[in-house]
Amino acid sequence: MIVEGDIAEWIYTQMKTQGTTDQDMGSMEKALDRVTREVRRRVLERLTQEAAAGEEFGCPTCGRMLNVVHHHQERTVESAFGPVRFERSYGWCAHCRHYCFPADVALGLHERATSSPRIQEICALMTLQAPAGQAEEDVQRLTGLTLSASTMQREARRQGERALKLRQKQEQLTETPDGVAVLADRAPRLPQHSTLIIEIDAWNIRERDHWGQTKARRKAGQEPERWHWVYTATVFRLDQCATKQSGRPTITDRGYVATRQNLESFKRQLYAEALQRGLLQAETVLVLGDGAAWIWKLATDTFKNADQRLDLYHAKEHLWALAGELYGKGTVEAEAWVRPHLRWLDQRNDGARDVIRSLDDLQRALNAFDQNQQKALAREIAYLTEHKDRMDYKYAKKQGQPGGSGAIESTCSQYQRRFKRTGQFWSLTGDEALLALDTLHRNGRWNLLFPRSDDRS
Numbered sequence: 001m002i003v004e005g006d007i008a009e010w011i012y013t014q015m016k017t018q019g020t021t022d023q024d025m026g027s028m029e030k031a032l033d034r035v036t037r038e039v040r041r042r043v044l045e046r047l048t049q050e051a052a053a054g055e056e057f058g059c060p061t062c063g064r065m066l067n068v069v070h071h072h073q074e075r076t077v078e079s080a081f082g083p084v085r086f087e088r089s090y091g092w093c094a095h096c097r098h099y100c101f102p103a104d105v106a107l108g109l110h111e112r113a114t115s116s117p118r119i120q121e122i123c124a125l126m127t128l129q130a131p132a133g134q135a136e137e138d139v140q141r142l143t144g145l146t147l148s149a150s151t152m153q154r155e156a157r158r159q160g161e162r163a164l165k166l167r168q169k170q171e172q173l174t175e176t177p178d179g180v181a182v183l184a185d186r187a188p189r190l191p192q193h194s195t196l197i198i199e200i201d202a203w204n205i206r207e208r209d210h211w212g213q214t215k216a217r218r219k220a221g222q223e224p225e226r227w228h229w230v231y232t233a234t235v236f237r238l239d240q241c242a243t244k245q246s247g248r249p250t251i252t253d254r255g256y257v258a259t260r261q262n263l264e265s266f267k268r269q270l271y272a273e274a275l276q277r278g279l280l281q282a283e284t285v286l287v288l289g290d291g292a293a294w295i296w297k298l299a300t301d302t303f304k305n306a307d308q309r310l311d312l313y314h315a316k317e318h319l320w321a322l323a324g325e326l327y328g329k330g331t332v333e334a335e336a337w338v339r340p341h342l343r344w345l346d347q348r349n350d351g352a353r354d355v356i357r358s359l360d361d362l363q364r365a366l367n368a369f370d371q372n373q374q375k376a377l378a379r380e381i382a383y384l385t386e387h388k389d390r391m392d393y394k395y396a397k398k399q400g401q402p403g404g405s406g407a408i409e410s411t412c413s414q415y416q417r418r419f420k421r422t423g424q425f426w427s428l429t430g431d432e433a434l435l436a437l438d439t440l441h442r443n444g445r446w447n448l449l450f451p452r453s454d455d456r457s
Protein backbone atom coordinates (compact mmCIF):
# COMPACT_ATOMS: atom_id res chain seq x y z
CA MET A 1 0.00 0.00 0.00
CA ILE A 2 1.24 3.46 -0.85
CA VAL A 3 1.12 6.02 1.93
CA GLU A 4 0.94 9.72 1.48
CA GLY A 5 4.60 10.20 2.40
CA ASP A 6 5.74 8.01 -0.51
CA ILE A 7 3.94 10.15 -3.06
CA ALA A 8 5.38 13.30 -1.57
CA GLU A 9 8.83 11.70 -1.57
CA TRP A 10 8.49 10.71 -5.24
CA ILE A 11 7.38 14.21 -6.28
CA TYR A 12 10.20 15.76 -4.23
CA THR A 13 12.76 13.57 -5.99
CA GLN A 14 11.32 14.53 -9.38
CA MET A 15 11.59 18.19 -8.52
CA LYS A 16 15.19 17.77 -7.33
CA THR A 17 16.15 15.83 -10.46
CA GLN A 18 14.72 18.53 -12.69
CA GLY A 19 16.58 21.20 -10.76
CA THR A 20 13.41 23.15 -10.08
CA THR A 21 13.96 23.76 -6.38
CA ASP A 22 16.61 26.48 -6.42
CA GLN A 23 14.30 29.16 -7.80
CA ASP A 24 11.85 31.56 -6.24
CA MET A 25 8.73 30.14 -4.72
CA GLY A 26 6.43 31.11 -7.60
CA SER A 27 8.57 29.09 -10.01
CA MET A 28 8.54 26.14 -7.62
CA GLU A 29 4.75 26.29 -7.44
CA LYS A 30 4.49 26.25 -11.22
CA ALA A 31 7.04 23.46 -11.60
CA LEU A 32 5.25 21.35 -9.01
CA ASP A 33 2.03 21.84 -10.90
CA ARG A 34 3.74 20.66 -14.11
CA VAL A 35 5.54 17.67 -12.57
CA THR A 36 2.35 16.27 -11.00
CA ARG A 37 0.07 17.03 -13.91
CA GLU A 38 0.50 13.67 -15.68
CA VAL A 39 -0.17 11.80 -12.43
CA ARG A 40 -3.36 13.72 -11.89
CA ARG A 41 -4.38 13.20 -15.51
CA ARG A 42 -4.00 9.44 -15.19
CA VAL A 43 -6.00 9.33 -11.97
CA LEU A 44 -8.78 11.41 -13.54
CA GLU A 45 -8.78 9.16 -16.62
CA ARG A 46 -9.17 6.05 -14.49
CA LEU A 47 -11.93 7.57 -12.37
CA THR A 48 -13.74 8.82 -15.47
CA GLN A 49 -13.55 5.39 -17.10
CA GLU A 50 -14.94 3.72 -13.98
CA ALA A 51 -17.78 6.23 -13.69
CA ALA A 52 -18.64 5.77 -17.37
CA ALA A 53 -18.66 1.99 -17.04
CA GLY A 54 -20.94 2.11 -14.00
CA GLU A 55 -23.56 4.29 -15.64
CA GLU A 56 -26.94 2.65 -16.28
CA PHE A 57 -28.40 2.66 -19.75
CA GLY A 58 -31.32 4.96 -19.06
CA CYS A 59 -32.35 7.81 -21.34
CA PRO A 60 -31.19 11.07 -19.71
CA THR A 61 -34.31 12.83 -21.02
CA CYS A 62 -37.15 10.44 -20.11
CA GLY A 63 -35.47 7.90 -17.85
CA ARG A 64 -36.63 4.86 -19.87
CA MET A 65 -34.16 2.08 -20.60
CA LEU A 66 -32.39 2.39 -23.94
CA ASN A 67 -33.33 -0.20 -26.54
CA VAL A 68 -30.29 -0.81 -28.62
CA VAL A 69 -27.08 -0.45 -26.69
CA HIS A 70 -23.70 -0.10 -28.34
CA HIS A 71 -20.63 -0.63 -26.24
CA HIS A 72 -17.13 0.80 -26.03
CA GLN A 73 -17.32 3.96 -28.02
CA GLU A 74 -14.23 6.01 -27.34
CA ARG A 75 -14.16 9.70 -26.50
CA THR A 76 -11.43 12.17 -25.57
CA VAL A 77 -12.12 15.15 -23.36
CA GLU A 78 -9.84 18.10 -22.61
CA SER A 79 -9.51 18.29 -18.83
CA ALA A 80 -7.69 20.65 -16.48
CA PHE A 81 -4.81 18.10 -16.47
CA GLY A 82 -4.70 17.36 -20.18
CA PRO A 83 -6.58 14.99 -22.51
CA VAL A 84 -8.59 12.22 -20.86
CA ARG A 85 -9.70 9.22 -22.91
CA PHE A 86 -12.46 6.82 -21.94
CA GLU A 87 -15.00 4.44 -23.41
CA ARG A 88 -18.72 4.49 -22.85
CA SER A 89 -21.85 2.93 -24.23
CA TYR A 90 -24.66 4.60 -26.09
CA GLY A 91 -28.11 3.64 -27.17
CA TRP A 92 -31.39 4.43 -28.81
CA CYS A 93 -34.37 5.74 -26.88
CA ALA A 94 -37.45 4.59 -28.75
CA HIS A 95 -39.60 7.01 -26.75
CA CYS A 96 -37.60 10.22 -27.39
CA ARG A 97 -36.39 8.91 -30.73
CA HIS A 98 -32.75 9.87 -30.27
CA TYR A 99 -29.36 8.32 -29.64
CA CYS A 100 -27.89 9.20 -26.30
CA PHE A 101 -24.79 8.75 -24.20
CA PRO A 102 -25.99 8.51 -20.59
CA ALA A 103 -22.43 8.49 -19.19
CA ASP A 104 -21.58 11.78 -20.95
CA VAL A 105 -24.62 13.46 -19.42
CA ALA A 106 -23.82 12.08 -15.95
CA LEU A 107 -20.23 13.31 -16.25
CA GLY A 108 -21.40 16.81 -17.18
CA LEU A 109 -20.03 16.67 -20.74
CA HIS A 110 -21.54 18.37 -23.73
CA GLU A 111 -22.48 16.36 -26.82
CA ARG A 112 -20.15 18.08 -29.20
CA ALA A 113 -17.75 20.20 -27.13
CA THR A 114 -14.53 18.58 -26.00
CA SER A 115 -14.16 20.48 -22.73
CA SER A 116 -14.49 18.94 -19.28
CA PRO A 117 -16.85 20.72 -16.86
CA ARG A 118 -13.89 22.33 -15.11
CA ILE A 119 -12.61 23.74 -18.42
CA GLN A 120 -16.12 24.87 -19.33
CA GLU A 121 -16.28 26.77 -16.07
CA ILE A 122 -12.85 28.36 -16.48
CA CYS A 123 -13.75 29.52 -20.00
CA ALA A 124 -17.06 30.99 -18.89
CA LEU A 125 -15.63 32.79 -15.86
CA MET A 126 -12.59 34.17 -17.66
CA THR A 127 -14.59 35.38 -20.65
CA LEU A 128 -16.80 37.35 -18.26
CA GLN A 129 -13.86 38.82 -16.39
CA ALA A 130 -11.44 39.80 -19.13
CA PRO A 131 -11.62 40.98 -22.72
CA ALA A 132 -10.91 38.36 -25.41
CA GLY A 133 -7.21 37.79 -25.89
CA GLN A 134 -6.45 38.89 -22.34
CA ALA A 135 -8.43 35.98 -20.95
CA GLU A 136 -6.30 33.49 -22.90
CA GLU A 137 -3.08 34.81 -21.42
CA ASP A 138 -4.43 34.92 -17.90
CA VAL A 139 -5.68 31.34 -18.06
CA GLN A 140 -2.24 30.25 -19.22
CA ARG A 141 -0.64 32.09 -16.32
CA LEU A 142 -3.01 30.86 -13.67
CA THR A 143 -3.53 27.27 -14.70
CA GLY A 144 -0.83 26.43 -17.23
CA LEU A 145 -3.60 25.50 -19.68
CA THR A 146 -3.47 26.59 -23.29
CA LEU A 147 -6.97 27.45 -24.45
CA SER A 148 -7.53 29.29 -27.70
CA ALA A 149 -9.62 32.45 -27.79
CA SER A 150 -12.15 30.70 -29.99
CA THR A 151 -12.51 27.77 -27.58
CA MET A 152 -13.06 30.17 -24.71
CA GLN A 153 -15.61 32.21 -26.63
CA ARG A 154 -17.45 29.10 -27.78
CA GLU A 155 -17.58 27.59 -24.30
CA ALA A 156 -18.68 30.87 -22.71
CA ARG A 157 -21.39 31.16 -25.34
CA ARG A 158 -22.54 27.63 -24.63
CA GLN A 159 -22.75 28.31 -20.91
CA GLY A 160 -24.58 31.53 -21.75
CA GLU A 161 -27.17 29.52 -23.63
CA ARG A 162 -27.65 27.34 -20.54
CA ALA A 163 -28.05 30.52 -18.48
CA LEU A 164 -30.67 31.74 -20.97
CA LYS A 165 -32.64 28.51 -20.59
CA LEU A 166 -32.62 28.87 -16.81
CA ARG A 167 -33.80 32.45 -17.19
CA GLN A 168 -36.61 31.38 -19.51
CA LYS A 169 -37.74 28.81 -16.94
CA GLN A 170 -37.88 31.54 -14.30
CA GLU A 171 -39.90 33.73 -16.65
CA GLN A 172 -42.37 30.91 -17.22
CA LEU A 173 -42.82 30.47 -13.48
CA THR A 174 -44.13 34.05 -13.18
CA GLU A 175 -47.09 33.15 -15.37
CA THR A 176 -48.93 30.86 -12.96
CA PRO A 177 -49.83 31.22 -9.26
CA ASP A 178 -48.00 27.96 -8.51
CA GLY A 179 -44.89 29.22 -10.28
CA VAL A 180 -45.02 32.50 -8.39
CA ALA A 181 -45.18 30.54 -5.13
CA VAL A 182 -42.09 28.53 -6.18
CA LEU A 183 -40.13 31.74 -6.83
CA ALA A 184 -41.30 33.36 -3.58
CA ASP A 185 -40.22 30.24 -1.67
CA ARG A 186 -36.64 30.80 -2.86
CA ALA A 187 -36.47 34.14 -1.03
CA PRO A 188 -34.63 34.26 2.27
CA ARG A 189 -36.63 35.03 5.41
CA LEU A 190 -36.80 38.85 5.49
CA PRO A 191 -36.38 40.88 8.71
CA GLN A 192 -39.61 42.45 10.05
CA HIS A 193 -40.79 45.70 8.41
CA SER A 194 -38.47 45.24 5.44
CA THR A 195 -38.38 47.68 2.55
CA LEU A 196 -37.63 46.24 -0.89
CA ILE A 197 -36.21 48.70 -3.39
CA ILE A 198 -36.46 48.22 -7.15
CA GLU A 199 -34.52 50.59 -9.42
CA ILE A 200 -35.10 50.57 -13.18
CA ASP A 201 -33.27 52.14 -16.13
CA ALA A 202 -32.13 51.40 -19.69
CA TRP A 203 -29.01 51.97 -21.76
CA ASN A 204 -28.05 51.70 -25.39
CA ILE A 205 -25.92 49.25 -27.25
CA ARG A 206 -24.74 49.30 -30.84
CA GLU A 207 -25.76 46.20 -32.64
CA ARG A 208 -25.08 44.51 -35.89
CA ASP A 209 -27.33 41.73 -37.13
CA HIS A 210 -26.24 41.10 -40.68
CA TRP A 211 -22.56 40.24 -40.82
CA GLY A 212 -20.99 40.29 -44.26
CA GLN A 213 -24.01 42.03 -45.77
CA THR A 214 -22.97 45.59 -45.10
CA LYS A 215 -22.65 46.66 -48.73
CA ALA A 216 -25.80 44.94 -49.85
CA ARG A 217 -27.79 46.48 -47.04
CA ARG A 218 -26.40 49.97 -47.62
CA LYS A 219 -27.41 49.64 -51.27
CA ALA A 220 -30.89 48.72 -50.16
CA GLY A 221 -30.93 51.85 -48.03
CA GLN A 222 -30.70 50.02 -44.72
CA GLU A 223 -28.03 50.70 -42.15
CA PRO A 224 -26.28 47.48 -41.04
CA GLU A 225 -26.07 48.64 -37.46
CA ARG A 226 -28.51 50.18 -35.05
CA TRP A 227 -28.92 51.05 -31.42
CA HIS A 228 -30.80 48.79 -29.14
CA TRP A 229 -32.07 49.21 -25.58
CA VAL A 230 -30.81 47.07 -22.76
CA TYR A 231 -33.44 47.17 -20.00
CA THR A 232 -31.81 46.97 -16.60
CA ALA A 233 -32.93 46.74 -12.97
CA THR A 234 -31.51 46.11 -9.55
CA VAL A 235 -33.37 44.82 -6.47
CA PHE A 236 -32.24 45.11 -2.84
CA ARG A 237 -33.47 45.69 0.68
CA LEU A 238 -33.07 48.93 2.58
CA ASP A 239 -31.37 47.04 5.42
CA GLN A 240 -28.77 45.85 2.90
CA CYS A 241 -27.54 49.39 2.30
CA ALA A 242 -24.48 50.41 4.26
CA THR A 243 -21.78 53.04 4.21
CA LYS A 244 -18.17 52.10 3.57
CA GLN A 245 -15.37 53.45 5.73
CA SER A 246 -14.60 55.88 2.92
CA GLY A 247 -18.12 57.25 3.33
CA ARG A 248 -19.29 55.81 0.01
CA PRO A 249 -22.63 54.03 0.03
CA THR A 250 -22.62 50.32 -0.70
CA ILE A 251 -25.18 47.54 -1.01
CA THR A 252 -24.18 44.26 0.57
CA ASP A 253 -26.41 41.97 -1.46
CA ARG A 254 -28.61 42.60 -4.46
CA GLY A 255 -30.21 41.16 -7.53
CA TYR A 256 -29.76 42.19 -11.15
CA VAL A 257 -31.83 42.01 -14.32
CA ALA A 258 -30.55 42.96 -17.77
CA THR A 259 -31.98 42.07 -21.17
CA ARG A 260 -32.19 43.30 -24.73
CA GLN A 261 -35.36 41.37 -25.25
CA ASN A 262 -38.65 43.24 -25.22
CA LEU A 263 -40.24 45.01 -22.28
CA GLU A 264 -42.66 42.15 -21.64
CA SER A 265 -39.77 39.77 -21.11
CA PHE A 266 -37.94 42.32 -18.94
CA LYS A 267 -41.07 42.69 -16.83
CA ARG A 268 -41.27 38.95 -16.18
CA GLN A 269 -37.54 38.71 -15.43
CA LEU A 270 -37.77 41.59 -12.98
CA TYR A 271 -40.85 40.16 -11.30
CA ALA A 272 -39.05 36.80 -10.91
CA GLU A 273 -36.00 38.48 -9.38
CA ALA A 274 -38.10 40.57 -6.99
CA LEU A 275 -40.02 37.48 -5.85
CA GLN A 276 -36.76 35.68 -5.13
CA ARG A 277 -35.59 38.68 -3.10
CA GLY A 278 -38.70 38.72 -0.89
CA LEU A 279 -41.29 40.83 -2.76
CA LEU A 280 -44.19 39.08 -1.04
CA GLN A 281 -42.75 39.48 2.46
CA ALA A 282 -41.68 43.12 2.27
CA GLU A 283 -43.77 45.61 4.21
CA THR A 284 -42.89 48.42 1.80
CA VAL A 285 -41.94 48.14 -1.87
CA LEU A 286 -40.41 51.18 -3.55
CA VAL A 287 -39.76 51.64 -7.28
CA LEU A 288 -37.22 54.28 -8.34
CA GLY A 289 -36.48 55.54 -11.83
CA ASP A 290 -36.09 58.58 -14.06
CA GLY A 291 -38.89 60.24 -16.03
CA ALA A 292 -39.25 57.57 -18.74
CA ALA A 293 -42.92 56.71 -19.18
CA TRP A 294 -42.33 52.97 -19.73
CA ILE A 295 -40.78 52.64 -16.26
CA TRP A 296 -43.89 53.93 -14.52
CA LYS A 297 -46.23 51.91 -16.67
CA LEU A 298 -44.26 48.79 -15.81
CA ALA A 299 -44.16 49.71 -12.12
CA THR A 300 -47.90 50.30 -12.00
CA ASP A 301 -48.67 47.05 -13.88
CA THR A 302 -46.27 44.75 -12.06
CA PHE A 303 -45.84 46.15 -8.56
CA LYS A 304 -49.35 47.40 -7.88
CA ASN A 305 -48.93 48.37 -4.22
CA ALA A 306 -45.45 49.78 -4.55
CA ASP A 307 -44.52 53.38 -3.78
CA GLN A 308 -42.97 55.19 -6.73
CA ARG A 309 -40.20 57.76 -6.66
CA LEU A 310 -38.70 59.90 -9.40
CA ASP A 311 -34.93 60.16 -9.17
CA LEU A 312 -34.18 63.42 -7.32
CA TYR A 313 -31.15 64.17 -9.46
CA HIS A 314 -33.22 64.04 -12.67
CA ALA A 315 -35.86 66.34 -11.14
CA LYS A 316 -33.19 68.85 -10.15
CA GLU A 317 -31.61 68.68 -13.61
CA HIS A 318 -34.96 69.66 -15.08
CA LEU A 319 -35.16 72.72 -12.83
CA TRP A 320 -31.59 73.73 -13.67
CA ALA A 321 -32.37 73.46 -17.39
CA LEU A 322 -35.50 75.57 -16.98
CA ALA A 323 -33.57 78.20 -14.99
CA GLY A 324 -31.12 78.38 -17.90
CA GLU A 325 -33.95 78.88 -20.40
CA LEU A 326 -35.59 81.61 -18.35
CA TYR A 327 -32.61 83.56 -17.04
CA GLY A 328 -29.62 82.50 -19.17
CA LYS A 329 -27.48 79.42 -18.77
CA GLY A 330 -24.88 79.75 -16.00
CA THR A 331 -26.02 83.22 -14.92
CA VAL A 332 -26.28 84.51 -11.36
CA GLU A 333 -29.98 85.18 -11.97
CA ALA A 334 -30.60 81.57 -13.00
CA GLU A 335 -28.91 80.26 -9.89
CA ALA A 336 -30.71 82.75 -7.65
CA TRP A 337 -34.01 81.54 -9.07
CA VAL A 338 -33.30 77.80 -8.95
CA ARG A 339 -31.76 77.48 -5.45
CA PRO A 340 -34.93 77.99 -3.38
CA HIS A 341 -36.86 75.65 -5.72
CA LEU A 342 -34.27 72.90 -5.21
CA ARG A 343 -34.50 73.46 -1.47
CA TRP A 344 -38.29 73.09 -1.52
CA LEU A 345 -37.94 69.70 -3.19
CA ASP A 346 -35.45 68.57 -0.53
CA GLN A 347 -36.96 70.03 2.59
CA ARG A 348 -40.69 70.65 2.28
CA ASN A 349 -43.56 68.26 2.64
CA ASP A 350 -44.99 68.10 -0.86
CA GLY A 351 -42.26 70.43 -2.09
CA ALA A 352 -43.06 69.53 -5.71
CA ARG A 353 -46.48 71.19 -5.39
CA ASP A 354 -44.84 74.41 -4.20
CA VAL A 355 -42.52 74.32 -7.19
CA ILE A 356 -45.45 73.80 -9.57
CA ARG A 357 -47.32 76.71 -7.96
CA SER A 358 -44.29 78.93 -8.46
CA LEU A 359 -44.03 77.92 -12.14
CA ASP A 360 -47.74 78.55 -12.58
CA ASP A 361 -47.25 82.07 -11.25
CA LEU A 362 -44.43 82.65 -13.71
CA GLN A 363 -46.57 81.40 -16.55
CA ARG A 364 -49.28 83.92 -15.65
CA ALA A 365 -46.76 86.74 -16.00
CA LEU A 366 -47.17 86.34 -19.75
CA ASN A 367 -45.19 89.35 -20.83
CA ALA A 368 -42.06 88.46 -18.94
CA PHE A 369 -41.02 85.61 -21.28
CA ASP A 370 -40.82 84.95 -24.98
CA GLN A 371 -42.54 82.08 -26.79
CA ASN A 372 -39.74 79.52 -26.35
CA GLN A 373 -39.52 80.32 -22.67
CA GLN A 374 -43.28 79.94 -22.35
CA LYS A 375 -43.00 76.54 -24.03
CA ALA A 376 -40.24 75.46 -21.66
CA LEU A 377 -42.35 76.54 -18.68
CA ALA A 378 -45.36 74.62 -19.93
CA ARG A 379 -43.21 71.54 -20.54
CA GLU A 380 -41.76 71.57 -17.04
CA ILE A 381 -45.12 72.17 -15.42
CA ALA A 382 -46.42 69.14 -17.28
CA TYR A 383 -43.37 67.07 -16.22
CA LEU A 384 -43.69 68.02 -12.56
CA THR A 385 -47.46 67.54 -12.55
CA GLU A 386 -47.02 64.09 -14.09
CA HIS A 387 -44.55 63.07 -11.37
CA LYS A 388 -45.69 65.12 -8.36
CA ASP A 389 -46.83 62.05 -6.40
CA ARG A 390 -43.38 60.51 -6.89
CA MET A 391 -41.49 63.44 -5.40
CA ASP A 392 -41.86 63.35 -1.63
CA TYR A 393 -38.13 63.55 -0.94
CA LYS A 394 -38.49 64.87 2.60
CA TYR A 395 -40.50 61.78 3.52
CA ALA A 396 -37.90 59.57 1.80
CA LYS A 397 -35.14 61.09 3.90
CA LYS A 398 -37.12 60.58 7.10
CA GLN A 399 -37.61 56.90 6.20
CA GLY A 400 -33.93 56.49 5.37
CA GLN A 401 -34.92 55.64 1.78
CA PRO A 402 -32.90 56.73 -1.23
CA GLY A 403 -34.14 59.78 -3.09
CA GLY A 404 -32.10 58.98 -6.14
CA SER A 405 -31.60 55.98 -8.35
CA GLY A 406 -27.81 55.95 -8.00
CA ALA A 407 -27.74 52.17 -7.52
CA ILE A 408 -29.19 51.45 -10.97
CA GLU A 409 -26.97 54.04 -12.58
CA SER A 410 -23.87 52.34 -11.22
CA THR A 411 -25.32 48.98 -12.32
CA CYS A 412 -25.77 50.27 -15.86
CA SER A 413 -22.24 51.61 -16.04
CA GLN A 414 -20.87 48.27 -14.79
CA TYR A 415 -22.72 46.45 -17.56
CA GLN A 416 -21.65 49.04 -20.10
CA ARG A 417 -18.00 48.76 -19.21
CA ARG A 418 -18.23 45.06 -19.87
CA PHE A 419 -20.43 44.98 -22.93
CA LYS A 420 -19.88 48.27 -24.69
CA ARG A 421 -16.25 48.27 -25.59
CA THR A 422 -15.18 50.78 -28.18
CA GLY A 423 -15.94 49.61 -31.66
CA GLN A 424 -17.46 46.36 -30.48
CA PHE A 425 -20.66 45.30 -32.13
CA TRP A 426 -23.20 42.97 -30.73
CA SER A 427 -24.93 40.30 -32.67
CA LEU A 428 -28.57 39.98 -31.81
CA THR A 429 -28.58 36.21 -31.44
CA GLY A 430 -25.43 35.49 -29.49
CA ASP A 431 -24.75 38.13 -26.96
CA GLU A 432 -28.00 37.98 -25.07
CA ALA A 433 -26.55 34.67 -23.89
CA LEU A 434 -23.47 36.39 -22.46
CA LEU A 435 -25.70 38.98 -20.82
CA ALA A 436 -27.70 36.17 -19.19
CA LEU A 437 -24.48 34.46 -18.07
CA ASP A 438 -23.08 37.67 -16.60
CA THR A 439 -26.34 38.38 -14.78
CA LEU A 440 -26.57 34.85 -13.36
CA HIS A 441 -23.03 35.26 -12.06
CA ARG A 442 -23.80 38.63 -10.45
CA ASN A 443 -26.93 37.20 -8.87
CA GLY A 444 -24.86 34.59 -7.04
CA ARG A 445 -26.49 31.64 -8.83
CA TRP A 446 -23.39 30.26 -10.56
CA ASN A 447 -23.98 26.96 -8.81
CA LEU A 448 -27.08 26.42 -10.97
CA LEU A 449 -24.71 25.93 -13.93
CA PHE A 450 -21.89 24.26 -12.03
CA PRO A 451 -23.45 22.54 -9.04
CA ARG A 452 -20.14 21.56 -7.52
CA SER A 453 -18.45 24.92 -8.03
CA ASP A 454 -19.22 26.01 -4.47
CA ASP A 455 -17.63 22.94 -2.86
CA ARG A 456 -14.99 24.08 -0.46
CA SER A 457 -13.92 20.65 0.74
Ligand SMILES: [Zn+2]
Pocket residue numbers: 059060061062063064093094095096097
Ligand atom coordinates in the same frame (compact mmCIF):
# COMPACT_ATOMS: atom_id res chain seq x y z
ZN1 LIG B 1 -35.99 9.05 -23.78
